[in-house]
Amino acid sequence: MSATQESGAGAVAGIAEFLEGLRLGLEAGLDPASAMARAAPALPEHLRDLSERLGEALEVLARRWRGEYREDEWGFDEDFAEAAYPFFELLYEHWFRVEAVGARNVPAHGRALVVANHAGSIFPFDAAMMTVALMKEHPLPRWPRFMLLDWAFELPFVSIAMRRVGAVPADPRNAEALLSRDELVMAFPEGSKGPRKSFAERYRLQRFGRGGFVEVALRTGSPIVPVAVVGAEEIYPKLGELRPLARAVGAPFIPVTPTFPWLGPLGLLPLPARWRIEFCRPLDLSGYTPADADDRALVLDVTERVRDRIQEKIYENLIARGSPFL
Amino acid sequence: MAEGTPPRRVVVTGVATRWGGELARALERDPAIEAVIGIDDRPPLVELERTELLDIDIRNPALSRLLPTTCADTVVHCGILWYPEPDKPARTLHDVNVIGTLQLLTACERTRTLRRLVVRGSAAIYGCEPSAPLFFTEELAGTMPLRTRFQRDVAELEGYFETFARRRPEVDCCMLRFQPELGVGLEAPLARYLSLPVVPTQLGFDPRLQPLHPEDATGALVAAVRSRVRGAVNVAPSGAISLSRILRLAGRPSLPLPYPLFAPAFGRLARELGAGPLFADAVRLLRFGRGVSNRRLVEEVGYKPRYDAAAVAADFAEGVRGRGLAAPLDLADLAERAARALR
Numbered sequence: 001m002s003a004t005q006e007s008g009a010g011a012v013a014g015i016a017e018f019l020e021g022l023r024l025g026l027e028a029g030l031d032p033a034s035a036m037a038r039a040a041p042a043l044p045e046h047l048r049d050l051s052e053r054l055g056e057a058l059e060v061l062a063r064r065w066r067g068e069y070r071e072d073e074w075g076f077d078e079d080f081a082e083a084a085y086p087f088f089e090l091l092y093e094h095w096f097r098v099e100a101v102g103a104r105n106v107p108a109h110g111r112a113l114v115v116a117n118h119a120g121s122i123f124p125f126d127a128a129m130m131t132v133a134l135m136k137e138h139p140l141p142r143w144p145r146f147m148l149l150d151w152a153f154e155l156p157f158v159s160i161a162m163r164r165v166g167a168v169p170a171d172p173r174n175a176e177a178l179l180s181r182d183e184l185v186m187a188f189p190e191g192s193k194g195p196r197k198s199f200a201e202r203y204r205l206q207r208f209g210r211g212g213f214v215e216v217a218l219r220t221g222s223p224i225v226p227v228a229v230v231g232a233e234e235i236y237p238k239l240g241e242l243r244p245l246a247r248a249v250g251a252p253f254i255p256v257t258p259t260f261p262w263l264g265p266l267g268l269l270p271l272p273a274r275w276r277i278e279f280c281r282p283l284d285l286s287g288y289t290p291a292d293a294d295d296r297a298l299v300l301d302v303t304e305r306v307r308d309r310i311q312e313k314i315y316e317n318l319i320a321r322g323s324p325f326l
Numbered sequence: 327m328a329e330g331t332p333p334r335r336v337v338v339t340g341v342a343t344r345w346g347g348e349l350a351r352a353l354e355r356d357p358a359i360e361a362v363i364g365i366d367d368r369p370p371l372v373e374l375e376r377t378e379l380l381d382i383d384i385r386n387p388a389l390s391r392l393l394p395t396t397c398a399d400t401v402v403h404c405g406i407l408w409y410p411e412p413d414k415p416a417r418t419l420h421d422v423n424v425i426g427t428l429q430l431l432t433a434c435e436r437t438r439t440l441r442r443l444v445v446r447g448s449a450a451i452y453g454c455e456p457s458a459p460l461f462f463t464e465e466l467a468g469t470m471p472l473r474t475r476f477q478r479d480v481a482e483l484e485g486y487f488e489t490f491a492r493r494r495p496e497v498d499c500c501m502l503r504f505q506p507e508l509g510v511g512l513e514a515p516l517a518r519y520l521s522l523p524v525v526p527t528q529l530g531f532d533p534r535l536q537p538l539h540p541e542d543a544t545g546a547l548v549a550a551v552r553s554r555v556r557g558a559v560n561v562a563p564s565g566a567i568s569l570s571r572i573l574r575l576a577g578r579p580s581l582p583l584p585y586p587l588f589a590p591a592f593g594r595l596a597r598e599l600g601a602g603p604l605f606a607d608a609v610r611l612l613r614f615g616r617g618v619s620n621r622r623l624v625e626e627v628g629y630k631p632r633y634d635a636a637a638v639a640a641d642f643a644e645g646v647r648g649r650g651l652a653a654p655l656d657l658a659d660l661a662e663r664a665a666r667a668l669r
Contacts, residue, residue, distance in 0.1 A: 036667040058665035065658035067574030067643075073565040073617070073635070074460055075534050150457030153614070156530020156585075159456065163532075173459040173466075177619075 010044055017042035074145070074178070075163035081143060084165055085135070091125075092132040095272050096231060099321075102279040103137035111179040111222040112282065114144065114186040115213055117205055117310055118194030120232035121255050124148060124167075125270060127186055130227065131166075133277050134184075145178050146186040147171075151252055172212045179220040187213045189303075192252040195238075202233035203318060205311050211303035218293040218302075223282035226306050228313035231275030234324045236260070273324050276317045280309060332552060333400035333442060334360045337393065339384055339430060340405030341377065342366040344513070345446060348544045349402060349551070350377045363396050365389075366405070368413065384426040393433035400442040401434055402551055403427065406483070408448060408476070408506075409515055409601050416602035420479055427483040431490045434497075442498050444551050445487055449503040449560060449618050451480045454610040460534070460566075461619040464503070464558040474606040484558075491556070498554045502547065505562040505618060506611075508537030508638055510645030515601035515608065521646050525573055526591055529582040533615025534566040539633040539641065549629035559627055560618040567635040569612065576643035585613075 018039045025035030040048065060079065063069055071077045092098045106112060120126050127146040135141045148167040153159045168174040170191070178185050188194060193206040217224050240256040260267030283306060292298055336353055340346040341364030353362045354376050364370060367383040380396075382389060384405050393401075406423050410416045427445070434440055452462045453470045472478045484501060491499035506516045516537065519525065538561065546561045573580050583591060589609060596605040624630050633641060 033663045033667040040667075055665040055667075058661040062658040062661040062665065065574060065661065067571050067576075069571075071568060071571055073534075075566070075568060153456035156528075160530065160532045163534075168460055169457045171457070171459050173461075173463075177459075177461055 011047065014042055014044040014047070071164075074166075074168055076143070076145065076166045077164040078143065080161075080164040081166060084161075085132070088128045088132050089136070092129055092136070095270075096125075096129060096235075096275040097272075098129055098133060098231070098275040098277060100133035100137050100277040100279070102281075103134055104139065105279045105281050106134060106138060106184065106225050107223065107282065108138070108140035108142070109182075111182045111220060112184050112225055113175070113179060113213060113217045113222045114184065114225045114227055114279075115306055115310070116186065116188055116227035116229050117203075117314060118188035118190045118232075119202070119229070120270070121195050121236035121238065121257070122149075122251065122253070123270075125235060126188070126229045126232040127167075129232075129275060130186060130229065130277060133279075142184060144184040144186050147175060147188065149192055149252060151250065154250065172216050175213070175216045176220055179216065179222045185222075189213050195255075196241075196253050197238070199233070199237040199239065203230070203314050205307055205314070208303050208307050211299040214299045214302045214306070215293045217285055218288050218299070219290045221286060221290065223284055223286075224302075224306055225282045226280040226309045226313070228278045228280070228310050228317050229275070230277070230314060230317040230321050231273045231324070234273035235270035237271070271325070274321055274326070276321045278313050278317050280313055283309075332358055334358070335363070335396065335398045335439075336361070336400045336402065336551070337363045337365060337396055337398040338377075338402045338404060339365045340403070340407075340446075341374075341379070342368040342370045343404055343407075343411070344371060345543060345547060346370075346402075346404035347372040347374070349404060349547050350374055352544065352548045353551070361396075363398065384430050385421060387429060389429055390433040390436050393430075394437045394439075396437075397439045398437060399439055400444070400551060401430070401437075401440060402547070403430055403443070403445040404547075405430070406446060406448065406480075408450075409604050420475070423479045424482050424486075428486055431486055434490065435494065440494075440497050442500075442551070442554070443490070444500045444502065444547075445483075446547060447484065447487075447501050447503050447558075448476075448480050449505045449562065449616065450474075450477050450607055451484060451503060452616060452618065453477055454533075454607075454614040454616045456614045458614075458616075461617045462560070463619045464560060464622060467503075467558065474610070476604055476607050498556050500550055500553075500555055501558045502550055503558055503560045503618065504543065505536045505538050505560075505616070507540055507543045508642050509540040510642055512540055513600075515596070515599045515604060517642070518599045519595075519601075519608075520572065520576065520578065520642065522578070522595075525578050525580045526588060526595065527569060527573070527580045527582050528588050528609075528613050529584045531613045532568045532570045533612055534568055534617055535572070535611070535615055536562045536566050536617055536635050537572070537638045537642070538563055539631070539638045542631040542633060546623060546627070546629045546631065549627050553627045555622070555626045559622045560620050561623055562618045562620045563631045563633055563635045563638055564620060564624075565635040566615075566617045567639050569615070571636075572639040572642070575639050576646050578646075 021039030021042055022035050025038050069079050145166045147170040150169050152162050153169050175185050189208040190206045236257045238255040242254040246254040338346050338350050341350050347370045350362050350364050353359050362377040364377045365380045407419055451467050472481050487501055508516050601608050
């Protein structure tokens with residue numbers, strides 16, 4: 001206790017010394033910045049540390065204001081993604097308490113198509129949590145790109161933010177172009193049918209489109225990594241829909257949950273369900289040629305195989321997770 | 327002219343436009359080219375040494391009698407206008423683009439010596455869609471909704487072009503789809519817009535753009551005239567850059583306006599910028615952006631743009647920095663000085 005008191009008194013003395021130094025520097029005719037730099041050593045350790053970190057953040061900000069940052073041709077902006085990351089990491093660790101297994105199954109280099117079940121209303125929390133899982137658990141992490149419903153790109157602000165963290169409009173041509181540049185791409189073949197199903201139907205996979213993701217994987221020779229996400233279904237239990245509002249704003253659907261729209265913006269807060277994400281062993285398609293992408297029977301067959309694997313893993317992980325909220 | 331031999335007698339329409347003039351100048355320098363014939367109803371902007379000028383409007387039906395007498399083996403159509411020119415007001419744009427192209431193609435049908443046709447078209451045919459592929463390939467042109475007047479005009483003249491290409495299989499027809507050019511001092515709406523003292527942008531939107539460097543615009547056109555590539559080819563730099571980054575690189579203060587305010591404000595501004603009928607296109611371009619794939623240009627035409635999108639923006643920024651209104655506070659400088667003081 002006396003130690004904290006002492007360090008507290010030391011800090012006050014340090015700050016006083018710093019202010020005195022600053023005053024002397026200014027009186028000696030130095031400009032404020034150099035006077036501050038000269039007086040800084042008098043500050044206590046943790047304040048110096050803090051000021052250093054603040055300085056770093058300001059430098060990044062200055063760089064961005066000058067336009068001196070990298071942004072790839074798809075609009076992905078690594079600085080931005082890194083700035084948003086801590087928030088999602090917090091959600092990952094303390095709100096959703098995600099347990100991720102098998103992240104090593106995702107190839108560390110080269111193209112790969114990660115395919116997962118889709119749930120959790122219109123916000124892509126599942127894509128965000130999968131990204132955090134890969135960044136945290138994978139020995140050689142890299143930023144994945146994800147396919148996002150077109151509607152997000154019509155919205156102000158949302159479109160900018162989503163593009164900067166690596167989202168692209170869900171179009172097979174975009175997936176194909178990204179994969180042929182050896183990127184890691186996440187796709188949700190259920191599309192809006194996944195999050196749109198009612199709470200009673202949770203964890204029952206919907207139709208996997210027409211198998212477009214398999215065609216893309218075959219054409220680009222990418223392995224498919226099936227992923228089972230458990231927990232996203234409980235964050236916004238869907239009770240009904242606001243159809244007229246959805247039609248008015250052009251949204252694919254607007255859900256009614258136990259908290260939304262009753263609690264207003266507060267209702268947008270996801271419930272703190274417990275999550276489990278399993279990355280399965282990749283499905284190797286290297287035995288096929290790009291021409292096999294036109295083979296309907298093969299495409300449908302592979303689609304079903306991926307779908308069955310994900311469904312099976314969802315049930316396994318539901319049991320492994322146990323209670324949804326505790 | 328046998329298959330694969332270089333052009334000898336070249337007709338350039340729209341020789342009074344910047345791009346037509348530059349093409350004529352590049353072709354003049356090549357001794358293998360016997361004659362360069364320029365068609366326009368105005369004198370060219372650049373000085374041309376040996377280009378023979380034919381003073382005729384391409385909308386004039388007399389072109390059908392005149393063109394065959396030139397014995398041209400190559401016709402390059404640079405007469406498509408994206409925005410009004412000094413003596414071509416906004417309302418004549420549709421006429422010049424659609425009727426002009428139609429008259430020119432009719433004249434081409436009568437020119438038996440013709441072996442190569444290159445049209446300098448526009449990537450506006452793809453439109454600007456939020457849900458579109460981020461890089462359009464050439465075969466996607468027909469799949470996008472036609473939303474604006476200019477887009478419909480381009481689609482219509484491309485339709486005439488395709489019919490011509492089908493009817494005259496011995497002519498190698500090539501449609502170039504250009505992304506908007508951006509360069510310092512370029513008399514074009516995008517360059518003028520980005521040189522404004524305060525640049526209005528759309529609140530909450532940050533489009534991806536592919537500005538084309540003027541050097542590459544001319545280079546790609548010359549390369550296409552010399553090649554035998556058929557069909558549509560996108561002309562764009564590699565990569566893409568967001569509008570906000572261009573503005574920051576150029577040190578331009580921007581003024582984000584919500585859409586209901588942006589459209590009328592920009593409508594008034596568009597006339598000042600010389601983009602009258604392009605207004606609707608420009609609003610969509612500055613909202614959703616547009617990217618096209620330049621794979622065919624690089625691999626088939628064999629022209630690799632020297633500047634990628636970021637380099638074009640940097641080059642433009644270099645030229646306009648310090649001009650116009652400076653931001654009241656240089657935030658970047660302030661932050662940097664604070665950062666230095668804190669460390």
